[in-house]
Amino acid sequence: MARTALADHDGAVEQRRVASQQAAKAEFDRQPRCATCGSVRSLAEKTDLYEVRCYMCEPEVETRRETPNGAVYGDDGWMHATHYLVRRQRMPPEVPGHENPMHPDALCGYRCRRKARHDGRCEPYWREVERTLVMLKAEPGMDILESDQGRILFS
Numbered sequence: 001m002a003r004t005a006l007a008d009h010d011g012a013v014e015q016r017r018v019a020s021q022q023a024a025k026a027e028f029d030r031q032p033r034c035a036t037c038g039s040v041r042s043l044a045e046k047t048d049l050y051e052v053r054c055y056m057c058e059p060e061v062e063t064r065r066e067t068p069n070g071a072v073y074g075d076d077g078w079m080h081a082t083h084y085l086v087r088r089q090r091m092p093p094e095v096p097g098h099e100n101p102m103h104p105d106a107l108c109g110y111r112c113r114r115k116a117r118h119d120g121r122c123e124p125y126w127r128e129v130e131r132t133l134v135m136l137k138a139e140p141g142m143d144i145l146e147s148d149q150g151r152i153l154f155s
Helices: 002-007 012-030 076-080
Strands: 042-046 049-053 061-066 083-090 126-135 150-154
Touching (some): 012 042, 012 049, 061 126
Parallel strands (some): 126 150
Antiparallel strands (some): 042 049, 061 083, 083 126
8 A cells, every 4th residue: 555655646647547547438438339340348447547448359368277166266276186277258248338327228237248127147248268177187098078068188
C-alpha cells in the first residue's frame, strides 16, 4: 500500500486511469461490435489502463491444471498426481454490457454472457477448448487411450 501511495503521490496515475476508463467507455458506446467479425467487444483492463477488445479477433487462452474432481491446483502439487491439463478460451459477451443491471442490454453477470433476464441456460464466459488427462507413469500393459474428454498422456 505504501508503494502505491508513493508512486501516485501527486494523483497522476489515478487521473490517467480514470481518463483511460472514460475514453474506453466512450469508444465502446460508439462501437460496441467489432467491425471485423461482428461480435460484441469488451472492456479490458491492462495494469491500470483500459482498452476495448474483441475476444474473437484477439483470443485470450489460459492453461490450468485440475484435479480429477475439478479443483484447480494453486501450487505445484500437480507434479505428483494424475491431473487434467485444461485449456480455456474467454468468450465475448453476446450482448453489449451495461453498468446498470436493470438496463435491457445489461449482462447476466453470473458467469454468463447473455442478457440479464434471459431464458434458458447460462452461457459461460470461458469455453473449454481442450482437456487432457496426464498420468504420472505408464504401467506395463497400459495403452494411450483416446476418449471423448481428450487425450491421455503419460509423464
